[in-house]
Amino acid sequence: MSVYVLSPTRALGGVSGLLQVVSLLGLVLLLLKLAQFYLRRQWLLKALHQFPCPPSHWFYGHKKEYQEESELPLLLKRLEKYPSACVRWLWGTRAFVLVYDPDYMKMVLGRSDPKPHRTYKYLTPWIGKGLLLLEGQTWFQHRRMLTPAFHYDILKPYVGLMADSVRVMLDNWEELVSQDSHLEIFEHVSLMTLDTIMKCAFSYQGSVQTDRNSQSYIQAIRDLSYMSFSRVRNAFYQNDFIYRLTREGRRNHQACQLTHQHTDAVIKERKAHLQKEGELEKMRSRRHLDFLDILLFAKMENGSSLSDEDLRAEVDTFMFEGHDTTASGISWILYALASHPKHQQRCREEIQSLLGDDTSITWDHLDQMPYTTMCIKEALRLYPPVPAIGRELSKPITFPDGRSLPAGILVSLSFYGLHHNPNVWLNPEVFDPSRFAPGSTRHSHAFLPFSGGSRNCIGKQFAMNELKVAVALTLLRFELSPDPFKVPVPTPVMVLRSKNGIHLQLRKLSDPDGDKDKL
Numbered sequence: 436m437s438v439y440v441l442s443p444t445r446a447l448g449g450v451s452g453l454l455q456v457v458s459l460l461g462l463v464l465l466l467l468k469l470a471q472f473y474l475r476r477q478w479l480l481k482a483l484h485q486f487p488c489p490p491s492h493w494f495y496g497h498k499k500e501y502q503e504e505s506e507l508p509l510l511l512k513r514l515e516k517y518p519s520a521c522v523r524w525l526w527g528t529r530a531f532v533l534v535y536d537p538d539y540m541k542m543v544l545g546r547s548d549p550k551p552h553r554t555y556k557y558l559t560p561w562i563g564k565g566l567l568l569l570e571g572q573t574w575f576q577h578r579r580m581l582t583p584a585f586h587y588d589i590l591k592p593y594v595g596l597m598a599d600s601v602r603v604m605l606d607n608w609e610e611l612v613s614q615d616s617h618l619e620i621f622e623h624v625s626l627m628t629l630d631t632i633m634k635c636a637f638s639y640q641g642s643v644q645t646d647r648n649s650q651s652y653i654q655a656i657r658d659l660s661y662m663s664f665s666r667v668r669n670a671f672y673q674n675d676f677i678y679r680l681t682r683e684g685r686r687n688h689q690a691c692q693l694t695h696q697h698t699d700a701v702i703k704e705r706k707a708h709l710q711k712e713g714e715l716e717k718m719r720s721r722r723h724l725d726f727l728d729i730l731l732f733a734k735m736e737n738g739s740s741l742s743d744e745d746l747r748a749e750v751d752t753f754m755f756e757g758h759d760t761t762a763s764g765i766s767w768i769l770y771a772l773a774s775h776p777k778h779q780q781r782c783r784e785e786i787q788s789l790l791g792d793d794t795s796i797t798w799d800h801l802d803q804m805p806y807t808t809m810c811i812k813e814a815l816r817l818y819p820p821v822p823a824i825g826r827e828l829s830k831p832i833t834f835p836d837g838r839s840l841p842a843g844i845l846v847s848l849s850f851y852g853l854h855h856n857p858n859v860w861l862n863p864e865v866f867d868p869s870r871f872a873p874g875s876t877r878h879s880h881a882f883l884p885f886s887g888g889s890r891n892c893i894g895k896q897f898a899m900n901e902l903k904v905a906v907a908l909t910l911l912r913f914e915l916s917p918d919p920f921k922v923p924v925p926t927p928v929m930v931l932r933s934k935n936g937i938h939l940q941l942r943k944l945s946d947p948d949g950d951k952d953k954l
Contacts, residue, residue, distance in 0.1 A: 492524075551845050815884040
């Protein structure tokens with residue numbers, strides 16, 4: 436019997452050979468990646484050559500430029516220099532065309548290009564594949580299924596529920612301003628709009644505005660908005676495995692779990708009611724169903740038409756979109772009116788003449804406040820709640836000015852840029868409600884606070900009703916003025932927020948020590 440002994444020299448030689456093979460394979464992969472990088476960048480440079488932009492670095496794009504200056508002021512500068520559209524480079528092989536011209540908007544929104552998967556996929560762990568992220572026939576089926584939830588007969592009784600939620604917020608403001616007239620309003624408005632969504636869309640009977648769990652949910656939504664936005668812009672966060680290992684990735688996962696717990700509780704509570712004897716038949720016999728009823732009813736009628744995953748995705752989507760975008764809109768509208776006291780006073784007089792001493796507001800009142808509506812629309816022009824959306828061209832496109840783009844290019848439709856474009860609006864930075872006076876004319880795609888085309892906001896009428904109710908009841912109760920020491924800094928995240936909050940000074944109109952006679 437012979438024993439073979441591997442000598443140390445031969446063993447080291449084997450390891451060395453293996454390392455050489457691994458190094459060679461690594462070098463080959465690196466060269467392939469570099470070649471892929473080069474070819475992709477050359478294709479992008481050729482595809483985007485008709486759209487000039489400021490000089491960019493071959494590797495990190497316009498990152499340095501955006502580090503030195505805030506995003507929206509920089510966008511306004513580009514509006515003046517690059518008409519209709521320009522290119523923004525995120526990094527060497529990632530760029531998109533930023534569009535802010537109504538003719539360009541009309542062409543893109545009139546097509547059926549999908550949303551960029553590489554951008555919107557980061558929202559999937561949060562809101563799932565609901566109406567916002569679905570594409571094609573599945574999106575169409577869900578849209579058609581949910582449209583009845585926004586019929587005007589269903590929206591009518593919601594006005595009273597909206598008013599109840601606003602009054603709770605305003606009562607809280609009265610207590611707070613008795614101690615300090617300075618108030619950051621965005622968080623309060625967010626709780627109020629969440630309260631409204633819970634009552635209107637999910638028939639919730641409790642009070643969200645006094646629930647600590649709701650405040651945690653609001654904070655999670657805020658965190659997810661910032662983290663999702665930052666991930667799109669960070670080249671090192673593109674890989675899911677790497678992102679999950681980062682501190683931000685772990686925070687993102689925890690925030691997603693918290694929002695899902697909130698959503699699951701809403702669904703679980705409704706299902707528990709439906710399990711009661713006779714409750715299902717009562718629901719079916721109702722003339723109108725709320726948002727969650729329609730989802731559950733479709734699932735029960737068709738068996739597998741809506742899985743539990745689909746159900747939660749639609750609820751998660753509507754919970755986010757239904758409260759966060761509306762909270763942004765209301766907060767910025769109140770800031771705009773606070774900054775323009777003459778317009779604020781004219782709105783207040785219109786509302787007082789309509790409602791008198793009675794603070795109850797009904798569906799019929801909403802169409803009887805034309806000047807207030809004009810001011811709301813002008814504030815939405817200056818501060819669009821959704822500052823931009825994305826599309827990935829599925830086929831080539833040629834714009835009216837002759838410039839063209841091939842399939843595969845990412846396009847960002849900047850509603851903020853559109854609404855501030857001096858080629859579209861005269862003196863766009865001036866607050867001028869007369870732009871929306873009856874009989875005024877403008878391009879069909881010059882004003883898009885709720886997007887446009889077939890994928891416009893399904894809840895836009897719901898949102899406009901809530902904006903009117905909130906503004907009307909607030910102006911009846913308070914005189915608003917801006918805090919001169921805390922001027923808000925608009926920043927585009929998922930919705931338009933302020934880096935430092937939206938701070939106002941509030942004075943209760945019934946305050947005997949105030950100048951009520953001046954009103």
